Amino acid sequence: MSGSKIPPLPPECLEVLKHVWDYLDDQLTDETTERLRAHIAECQGCFQYKSFQENFLEAVSTLRLRPGASPELREKVLGTLRTEGFAR
Numbered sequence: 522m523s524g525s526k527i528p529p530l531p532p533e534c535l536e537v538l539k540h541v542w543d544y545l546d547d548q549l550t551d552e553t554t555e556r557l558r559a560h561i562a563e564c565q566g567c568f569q570y571k572s573f574q575e576n577f578l579e580a581v582s583t584l585r586l587r588p589g590a591s592p593e594l595r596e597k598v599l600g601t602l603r604t605e606g607f608a609r
């Protein structure tokens with residue numbers, strides 16, 4: 522934990538990055554959820570990240586729920602997820 526000149530993201534932001542899926546899934550303890558929510562409310566970067574993930578989750582679940590969604594479209598979305606490094 523020493524010798525690095527470029528400071529990493531603040532721990533609060535790292536926590537959001539790490540737990541955003543669980544946060545959106547409501548899988549965290551009340552305390553953690555509250556802490557992340559408070560941070561996201563005041564951190565522009567985390568807010569954008571959270572919104573992006575939220576939209577993506579929504580898009581994915583829409584695809585899952587719609588039987589008529591084409592496999593190509595599905596693949597495209599999932600491929601984007603992987604490319605962006607957001608796959609779980």
Ligand SMILES: [Zn+2]
Nearest residue numbers: 533534564567
């Ligand atoms: Zn942040």
